[in-house]
Amino acid sequence: MKKLFLGRQIRSLRENAALTQRDFAERLGLSTSYVNQLENNQRPVSAPVLLSLSEKFSLDISSLSVDDNDRLLAALQEVFADPVFAGSVPGLQDFKMVCQNAPDVAHGLVRLHQAYRQTSEQLATLDDTLARDESLARPTPYEEVRDFFHFENNYIHDLDVAAEALSQAIAPAGRVFARDLVAHLETRHGIAVQRRRSGEDAGQIRTYDKSARTLVLNEALPESTIVFQLAHQIALLEATDIMDAVLKDAKFQSDDAIHVARIGLANAFAGALVLPYGAFLRVARETRHDLDLIADRFGASLEQVAHRLSTLQRPRMKGIPFFFARVDRAGNITKRHSATKLQFARFGAACPLWNVHRAFETQGTIIRQLAETPDGSRYISLAAHVIKKSGGYSGPVLHYAIALGTEIAHARDLVYCDDLDLTRTAAFEPIGISCRICERLTCPQRSVPPLNRAITIDSNDRRLIPYTIR
Structure with a gap:
């Protein structure tokens, strides 16, 4: 069982109540030094303390999850997968510490990297004069708003x-x-x-x-x-x-x-x-x-x-944590949100092994996929082809696919899992997030090498993937 560190939340509770650490500790029946350690994430929160916080300071226990920072953690890890950070990538515990203790810093790094990437991509096609335009360093309005809803858990x-x-x-x-x-x-x-x-x-x-x-x-x-x-x-x-x-x-x-x-x-x-x-x-x-x-x-x-x-995230009334995405025929994700551990790539197309791409081959049918991501998490993914018309024969017709899924732990609550063999390992297809950050080295559908790995190319040895990832 993961340890629960709530230093930032506990500090906010105390400050909102206008209490010193000493007064706060007395209300909880704890020592001042223990409260200080809790606020600085030097000690995890025990079950009795958690219950005491709920009773005396109205802490919403149902809104707490050891996975609350997963979206930010995944975004930060993707940032440091960029080759620009080669040789200086922090460990997982360091990432978690930043997300827990200084989430504003983590968000700032994500935004900074987004600006860096956008500027780099534009510099590849524009001359030096255009590259000096300060507007190029900003994310597009749609990217900025997409990230806002993403980090708000898609629930206002x-x-x-x-x-x-x-x-x-x-x-x-x-x-x-x-x-x-x-x-x-x-x-x-x-x-x-x-x-x-x-x-x-x-x-x-x-x-x-x-x-x-x-x-x-x-x-x-x-x-x-x-x-x-x-x-x-x-x-x-x-x-x-x-x-x-x-x-x-x-x-x-x-x-x-x-x-x-x-x-x-x-x-x-x-x-x-x-x-x-x-x-x-x-x-x-x-x-x-x-x-x-x-x-x-x-x-x-x-x-x-x-x-x-995918938006049922109301405190004390949460629904099943789902991921949701809308994908066009080119593989671009035009809507995305995840309340699960699975976080969509911020750049590039989605994994080609994901069943959302196969949805375009069917009409009027919800297709299912048991999938496993590189971290070992298992999901049930539902996908369907959607057609939108807004006129007669000559009117525009939109084609896209939607995907909805959740971790397999919630299978009993989904009618779509009733006839699936969830105990058979081979039933779960290996998928990733996107090729540029995927850890699966032998995937036959890989389109580009992972950003943080070197490759070897041998002209005398041709395989499905034309290089070896080191």
């Missing part, structure tokens, strides 16, 4: 709670219909909602005319998208104060990033309005996370359900 508590309360007021029965949201917009905001067939721009989804107080939706869209877009508009009208506070605390580097983040926050509110936390979690458990049954219950799309399952 105040938004989620507010959306759930509104959902219960609008639709007490539990399912939110388009007519409910249309009536709310008309009654509360005086906004008329119209559905029209799009004209020349078949890609148009939603248009709000503030002066005319009209919201126009493309009637060719599926009903689940119509409902979500109505909920998104309500978020922009009613959750402004919450979103402004979140954006202020996030300290984004550009106005573009703020605009992108606001859309992301409105999407989060919309998802929580259409799929309210408590009701959604209850149905997910009752159906043993059957995606189709959950989608039918709430009138949602498969992607909406899968994405929502």
Whole structure:
């Protein structure tokens, strides 16, 4: 069993209570020196102390996990896998110590490396004059916002709670219909909602005319998208104060990033309005996370359900920790989040052995994969091909695949695992994160050598992989 070090959290509890270490220790029945050691992560937290912290200082035990820093730890390890750090890579314990004791420093290193990588890639194609432009050292707005949600665990508590309360007021029965949201917009905001067939721009989804107080939706869209877009508009009208506070605390580097983040926050509110936390979690458990049954219950799309399952991180009410990703035909990850140990690569495409790529070969079917990552962790991964249309025969059609998965320890709670032999080692396919950081040296699907390993090339010896990794 892993030892639990909570120095930063304990210090925050004490400081929020405006207590000295001595007073804090007395409240807990501990010595001052012991509290000092706990705050400096020199000693792990014992079960009795943990219970005492919960009883006397309202510490949420359910929100604590020895894996809370896994996302940051994985990102930091990937940073130091870069050849620029060759010969000076810290050990695992050092990484863990930085993530536990100085997470802001770790986040800073990740952002710094991201800026370094982006600048390096641009320098490869631009001349010296363009390379001196300071804007090149900043991450793109979408990258910055993606990382913000990633490190927030894809869950914004105040938004989620507010959306759930509104959902219960609008639709007490539990399912939110388009007519409910249309009536709310008309009654509360005086906004008329119209559905029209799009004209020349078949890609148009939603248009709000503030002066005319009209919201126009493309009637060719599926009903689940119509409902979500109505909920998104309500978020922009009613959750402004919450979103402004979140954006202020996030300290984004550009106005573009703020605009992108606001859309992301409105999407989060919309998802929580259409799929309210408590009701959604209850149905997910009752159906043993059957995606189709959950989608039918709430009138949602498969992607909406899968994405929502990955956000169930409310303190004291957490759902199963899932990873979620959306991948296009080129292998680019356009959405990603993981509440599990498996962390997606920040750069490059996803592992070609992952079943999400095979989903494009099937339609209307959820395919399953038992997978094992290089660290020995085992997962059940579900993948499906998704097609989105927004017009008639000549309208745009989007193709992508979604993946949802969790560690095999949760198999009993997933209907998809019922007929799988989870005891057979050979049933688990070896996958990695991405080729550039993967530790599997003999993978026949490897596209590039790992960054931190040397290679040998022998012109007289040709194998599936044209080099030997040392």
